[in-house]
Every structure is written in structure tokens, then in C-alpha cells.
Amino acid sequence: MIALGLAWELWLAPLRQGGSWWALKVLPLAIPLAGLLKWRLYTFRWLSLLVWPYVAEGVVRGSNDAGLSALLAWGQTSLALLLFAACAAHVRLRLRAAHVQSP
Template sequence: MAATATSVPVHPKAAAALVAAFTLVAMIALAVAWEWWLAPLRPGGSLLVLKALPLLSALPGVWRRRLYTMQWASMLILLYFAEGVVRGWSEHGLSARLGWLQAALAVIFFTCTLAYVGPFKRAAKRAAKHAAGEPPPPA
């Protein structure tokens, strides 16, 4: 007897969600430290420290492993990846290294969120096909 899409449980990758949450915390800490005292655009800090706020707003949902938050945060993180690459290439010294670190953290976060959300998306797709009356794929 073949299992239907509705009877197949989703096995999320808890480790991916945990790494995503810790990576997000690291990105928040990096944004604040970078723009306040490590290598701010202006001596004494800059208002660019506010770039940590969107990441901070995603933290509760990512920590609770909410799919919707994980999805929009994975798209948001691409802006931080782009900023990290631009600043890594265009700046020098510590600021360039921090840019590359930000880009690397963004890639880790993006990969982990996709790994966590993927099984849910596949299960939803199987359930939609089942609801539409399509036969399940052969085992």
C-alpha cells in the first residue's frame, strides 16, 4: 500500500535551523560592532548600525523556526550578501575583511534556511498534487 502525501510526515532539519539562528545572531553582532567601533564609515560610529534592525526583527521568528519568517529572511539576507561583497571588494583593511565575513555569514544563513524550508515545500507540493487527484510517483 502506497503512502499518500498527507500521511508522510515532514522531517525538518533541526540542525540547519539552529545554525541559521546562530548565524543570524552573528550577523547582528557583526553589523553593530562593525558600524559602531571596528570600522565605521565615520569616526565614532555611523547610523549604518541601523542595518542590524531588519535582522533583529527576523530573529524571533527564525529562533522559533517559523517557515514564513525563514522564507522572507532568506530573501532579506541577500541584501547583506550584496553589501558584504561590494564592501569586500571596494574597501581596504579591516572593513574589507568584515565585508567578506558578512558575505560568508549570509551564504551560510541562506543555505541553512533553504535546507530547513525545503522539506516543507516538497511536502506541500506533494499534498497539492494529491489534492488535485494526480497519482503519487512510483516508489
């Protein structure tokens, strides 16, 4: 999602010619990278909440924009929903495994 967001707002279909400040929208996605690499359960939990503004933006821009921008918006929506599902599944499996191991 980080690469898609940067490419979208800087080169592929920016809101303004030459890129836009909207590329900064990917910064919140960089924050959880360290926690994800360390498999911290808390990071997976709050990342599943962080993706919803990206889903909303993708749906709004996918419905209102045209051409490449709309395709990129629907791509962002798909990736955000996939990330949510992956985080939710990971948390559920980790909690189930912890429950089975407890006495």
C-alpha cells in the first residue's frame, strides 16, 4: 500500500500536475512496520483499525474519479481490505493458539 500510494500521488495520477502533498498519506502506514517485523500482536490489532481510512478514501475516489486514478483507488481499497483480513486472521490464530497452550 505504501508503494501504491506513493506512485499514485507522485507519478501515476496525482491530484495536481507534478505530484501532490497527498503522498504523505502513506506515512501512517510506515509506523507499524517495525512491530509487524517483530510479530507484535498489539501492532496487528491496531493496524487492522488503521486501514479503514484508506478503504474510505479508495471507495470515494474510485467512485468519483475516472481513468487510472479510479483503478488505483479500487486497488488501494482491495489492498486495504486484504490487509485487514490478514491482520484479523493473524490475531485470531495467535489468540486461539495461546488459549490452547494455557493450562
